[in-house]
Amino acid sequence: MNRRKFLQQVTLWSAGILMVPPVFDIGVKAFGAASSRPDIFVAKGKDIAAMVRQMVDAMGGMARFVNKGDTVVVKPNIGWDRNVDQGANTHPEVVTALATLALEAGAAKVQVFDRTCNEERRCYQNSGIKPALDAMNDRRVVCEYIDDRKFVPVKIKNGRSLKEWPFYRDALAADCYINVPVAKHHGSSGLTLGLKNAMGVIGGPRGRLHMDLGPRIADLNLVIQPDFTLVDATRILLRNGPSGGSLSDVKIMDTLIAGTDPVAVDAYATTLFNLSPEDVRSTVEGFARGLGQMDLSRCNIQVFDT
Amino acid sequence: MGSSSPGAGLSQDGDSEKTGASLFRRKIGSQGIKPHLKQVRTGVQLICLGLFLWLFRITDYTGSDTIPWAVNIWFRLDPLVAATVTLATRTIISLLWPSLVVIGLTLVLGRVFCGWVCPLGTLIDLSGRFVKPVKNIRVQLRYIKYVILIVLLVSAVFTVQLVGFFDPISLLVRGMTFSIDPLLHFLVTGGFDWVYLNMPAAVSSLTEPVYDVFRSVLLPYKQGFFFLSVFSFFLLVIIFALELAGRRFWCTNLCPLGGMLALVSKISPFRRLPVRACKDCEMCRTHCPMDAVNDNRHIMTEECNLCMDCLAFCPRGITTFGFTGSKQRTVPDIGRRQVLAAALLGVSLPVLTRTDALSKMPDHGLIRPPGALEETDFLAACVRCGECMKVCINNALQPLFLERGLAPMFTPVLVPRLGYCEFNCTLCTQVCPTRALAPLDPAQKHSFVLGTAYFDKNRCIPFADKKSCIVCEEHCPVHDKAIKFDIMPVQDDQDRVMELKQPYVREDLCIGCGICEHVCPVIGEAAVKVVGKSSIPAALDWY
Incomplete structure (x- = not known):
């Protein structure tokens, strides 16, 4: 089975022609294979736009991921009705920088969305992400609220803890999917990083995933395989995550981490919290499913000071 | 439109009342504007209705923490709301000053509010195109609106607020x-x-x-x-269906606001002229939408809503509206016994609501909206206008039915399983027209206590099912988490020991926003529930 075939099934299901849910039966992307030595790019500095550009260039430039006329999904964390400084959502400048690069590479449409935890209009507004994207004033950039009609049930063939779950069609159908989580503490999973960010493109009662959260996050990532992950660690929430709320829990890190290997990126981000990759269950489970490398000694880490 | 025609009309004002012949000339002289006054009235009505609908639509979050428009202005203009709230709370609520404008307007011009402004009146007029009165029925129950008015006001004196059942804007x-x-x-x-x-x-x-x-x-x-979606729908349906028994049936017979403005308009000098209908003509009696002509052919000032229809249908074209010193006045259509009976009812209802067994029952944990006054004061100030429930960003505020008896019906409560109170949102406190919800700034809102959460360990997953969860803790917006957890060693089925996070509530931090109950993944009733503080007097809240 290939991606095209899966998307055909999604389309047919959406049109009411296919009665059984689409089955996702695609192996993990080659560059995520645990045997390879994935690159991790780390940028430190204050100029977020320049840092994003530097890292994307280091990964081979946006043209590697985006072809002319593509639909690009930039998926930040907009989960909470918190402002930029409180560190519960992805920094808006990271999002706009990626949208700009995608447009420069010829994207026909850049979609930004997240299924929020608090009321969505407040989250989009207070996070600063919607105002920042609106200020770009470009019709190709679409910052939209989740449309409940677009959830498609997907059978996860290789899922271990999760066999079927509704996914957001636009996330499945995107030509290029860029995962832009914010790094922060999380009450139940320890930390929430790149893999956990897939929770924002699924439907259903998400709370019910928490009974076996780490393995289920990894199973979700069998379906949602981002072209690359860029972790926003400009400021990180050390305690009382994922919702946070107090500036006393926020630490300024001025760091961004990027890479095509979602497990390796998460593994590196863990170290910012003085934890090791094994402490985060979703990283361990992702590694076990072959989603990527969690052993940082087997990664090429490049650090830029911008 | 020549400016000469109205001018011509004005020039004859001095002696125009004298004879039929001069009235006839005057009619010719002012032909330019008189027939158009009805259209002007319709235009004003439509503008007011449009304003009402627009304000209703923007009673919502629009990307700003504050609502920039006075979306609650219709309630603040409503003198019936102002009167009952002032009586029931025994305080002057400055927010309600616009009602004085309506009183002033009515003192001078009569019931123009009913005929020109009231959105319900306009909708009833519009419905008249579809719902025509059944012929041969002309039910005259004008006294009922006064009876309702008296009941509402007397009950309010005894601090029981019933205005929401009959106030047209609330309905x-x-x-x-x-x-x-x-x-x-x-x-x-x-x-x-x-x-x-x-x-x-x-x-x-x-x-x-x-x-x-x-x-x-x-x-x-x-x-x-x-x-109460069906119930509220039928209340509106009834109002419009009553048109079958006569035009503007609600306004002439039932509306207590209409009754109040009728009493105020009694001394208004601006009246339909001539003040009596002509002897040999039945047009006024049969065609007046407000049924404002009594058996002695007097135009009842307090019933006339100045719709100006009579300018158009008068076969002689002699009707006009103007200021007059005429001493010929009608009296409100209500008898002394009816007044007495209404007053007695107004005294009885407050007593009956207090002797209802429900008032003795401990509160079942109703969660009132943020900013809500202490329960008794809240019930006195709340006019059941529905604005807070309309604006609630999470659709979390719901109307009470008969759970707490008749009097608190339609008052707002938070139902966390349907929606929680958004931490940073203060919209309901902004739209409340009577300060039943006191305005809160963001910091005050963050610490305003709606209630307290408690766990049902028989249902809570980490306790009952030995599985991890703590979705509630994740969502808790309070710093630094009103829901905390113990990390406890637990034996699973295969006797392996694993660590589980078992949640508990820090009562001193919990504000009762209900997000924990809302997101609790337990099916059916949540394993963490919020109990409102509404009925616990502060002095008794010792634990």
């Missing part, structure tokens, strides 16, 4: 919030969704842009779900 806003708006949204969205989900993409790509226009202009942002 309308609630009906629209609970039933019309959700109905509209459901029908429109349902149609477009059906096309979207069942038609080829080519078809839905045509309908979706139309849908977007509907969504941005006509529809509320979200589908609303409300208790």
